[in-house]
Amino acid sequence: MVVMKFGGTSVANEEAISRTISIVEGKLSEKPIVVVSALSKVTDLLYKICDAASKKNRIEMLELSAQLRARHLELCEKLLGEDSDVLSAAKSKVDSICNELDTIVGAVCTLGELSERSKALIISAGEYLSSNIICSAMNLRGIKTKLMNARNMIVTGNDYMKAEPVLAEIEARVPAIVNEAFDGMDAVITQGFVSATLGGEPTVLGRGGSDYTASLIGMAIDAERIEIWTDVDGVKTADPRSVRSTLTLDRLSFEEAAEMAHFGAKVLHPLTIEPAVKKNIPIKVLNSTNPEGKGTTILHSDMIEDGVKSVSFKENILIINIFSTKMIDVSGFVAKVFGIFSEKNVSVDLISTSEANISVTVDASQENIDDVVKALSAFAKVELDYNKAQVSVIGKNIGGNNCMLKEIFSPVSEHTVYMVSQGASYINVSLVVDKSALQEVVQSIHDLLFFQAQMYDYIRYNGY
Numbered sequence: 001m002v003v004m005k006f007g008g009t010s011v012a013n014e015e016a017i018s019r020t021i022s023i024v025e026g027k028l029s030e031k032p033i034v035v036v037s038a039l040s041k042v043t044d045l046l047y048k049i050c051d052a053a054s055k056k057n058r059i060e061m062l063e064l065s066a067q068l069r070a071r072h073l074e075l076c077e078k079l080l081g082e083d084s085d086v087l088s089a090a091k092s093k094v095d096s097i098c099n100e101l102d103t104i105v106g107a108v109c110t111l112g113e114l115s116e117r118s119k120a121l122i123i124s125a126g127e128y129l130s131s132n133i134i135c136s137a138m139n140l141r142g143i144k145t146k147l148m149n150a151r152n153m154i155v156t157g158n159d160y161m162k163a164e165p166v167l168a169e170i171e172a173r174v175p176a177i178v179n180e181a182f183d184g185m186d187a188v189i190t191q192g193f194v195s196a197t198l199g200g201e202p203t204v205l206g207r208g209g210s211d212y213t214a215s216l217i218g219m220a221i222d223a224e225r226i227e228i229w230t231d232v233d234g235v236k237t238a239d240p241r242s243v244r245s246t247l248t249l250d251r252l253s254f255e256e257a258a259e260m261a262h263f264g265a266k267v268l269h270p271l272t273i274e275p276a277v278k279k280n281i282p283i284k285v286l287n288s289t290n291p292e293g294k295g296t297t298i299l300h301s302d303m304i305e306d307g308v309k310s311v312s313f314k315e316n317i318l319i320i321n322i323f324s325t326k327m328i329d330v331s332g333f334v335a336k337v338f339g340i341f342s343e344k345n346v347s348v349d350l351i352s353t354s355e356a357n358i359s360v361t362v363d364a365s366q367e368n369i370d371d372v373v374k375a376l377s378a379f380a381k382v383e384l385d386y387n388k389a390q391v392s393v394i395g396k397n398i399g400g401n402n403c404m405l406k407e408i409f410s411p412v413s414e415h416t417v418y419m420v421s422q423g424a425s426y427i428n429v430s431l432v433v434d435k436s437a438l439q440e441v442v443q444s445i446h447d448l449l450f451f452q453a454q455m456y457d458y459i460r461y462n463g464y
């Protein structure tokens with residue numbers, strides 16, 4: 001079996017969905033388990049609906065939810081219009097999902113109160129809408145397809161908006177559900193991103209979480225391959241939306257891909273790699289607008305050569321500097337500091353320490369940072385450095401390569417570097433610079449590592 005996940009742009013409209021169905025049609029002999037995201041921008045729209053409802057802004061809320069309904073009904077007409085029974089069944093499903101949503105957001109609006117639990121329920125609607133419509137379209141094309149409810153498969157804890165999967169439960173449930181769904185079918189389809197607690201309360205896996213759903217299902221059924229179909233030719237040497245002249249990587253290791261995703265490359269949800277590694281299942285990143293392309297294969301590290309693969313970045317970073325003379329010679333101080341980050345659920349990226357100071361970087365968009373600062377201030381002096389950005393060069397064993405380290409630093413000499421960190425795994429070298437310098441720093445490190453380096457090698461071996 002093969003898991004095929006299609007992201008928002010791969011299911012954005014009638015044309016994209018038709019292309020996606022053709023891609024699945026070509027893989028029927030491999031028993032495809034299709035995982036779909038919400039249509040492009042629909043989850044953002046659902047967030048806006050939540051926001052309007054929680055601010056008691058009923059007119060805006062109603063306008064936005066009418067947009068949501070109209071977009072999906074129009075899609076049904078375009079995709080399914082040739083069969084009136086299929087069309088009316090799909091439209092009434094869209095109506096029933098939207099009606100249910102309107103009831104929930106209406107209640108939120110009346111109260112002006114939005115719990116994390118209600119929010120998870122509301123923002124799951126996008127995947128239920130897309131998966132129902134796409135399932136109908138696949139059946140209409142003659143691909144016998146069964147829709148499975150991801151909430152019965154992806155069991156999580158109750159951190160509603162960024163829920164942690166319970167792997168043992170997922171492994172116990174998914175194979176039987178999938179096998180049963182395949183009975184007499186060519187393909188099966190389910191929602192990415194959405195999940196539920198053991199007690200059946202709705203949760204979600206965090207933004208971009210459909211990739212994670214695909215790899216959790218892949219792990220549970222021992223899939224031959226997990227395919228992530230998106231809008232770029234594969235994993236690239238940097239984000240092509242921000243950096244010029246990026247190259248597509250043929251292959252990279254699980255560790256490199258995980259590191260890239262954790263350090264800002266949006267192409268994969270940061271936790272996607274973990275379940276795949278557990279069963280050593282290759283992940284392929286492919287372009288649904290160019291299905292003939294080779295894409296990028298993510299494999300066990302033994303099969304991957306050393307060297308730099310990519311430059312990732314995070315734009316919105318805050319440095320928290322923690323000073324205390326008590327740190328000197330007092331064991332347990334560091335544990336106390338990081339205990340607070342863990343308790344408040346704030347994740348830390350880079351850490352550097354000296355005798356009386358710990359500096360950490362955090363993604364500034366995280367909630368609860370104020371609580372962390374308050375708790376730390378009770379026993380240490382805390383200073384915050386705003387408007388910083390983090391650039392990470394990632395590749396197997398690059399940290400052990402002195403020439404490489406020198407190269408990474410050369411383009412940054414004109415800018416202030418606030419922190420440097422080289423992971424113990426030698427896979428990641430990260431720098432913190434001013435946000436205003438980010439674009440220039442990333443582009444010049446990228447050009448130097450991927451173009452000038454090749455040119456120097458060429459000159460070294462071939463002369464001018």
Ligand code: ADP
Nearest residue numbers: 007008009230234235236238239241265266267
């Ligand atoms: P999907 O909706 O298919 O999940 P995403 O928008 O989440 O797609 O991810 C694909 C996007 O990731 C690309 O359009 C690209 O801009 C961005 N991206 C960031 N870093 C990289 C990288 N190193 N390689 C490829 N794409 C990247």
Ligand code: ASP
Nearest residue numbers: 037043193207208209210
């Ligand atoms: N629809 C969700 C989001 O936009 C999940 C995903 O696309 O992977 O975050």
Ligand code: MG
Nearest residue numbers: 007208266267
């Ligand atoms: Mg994504």
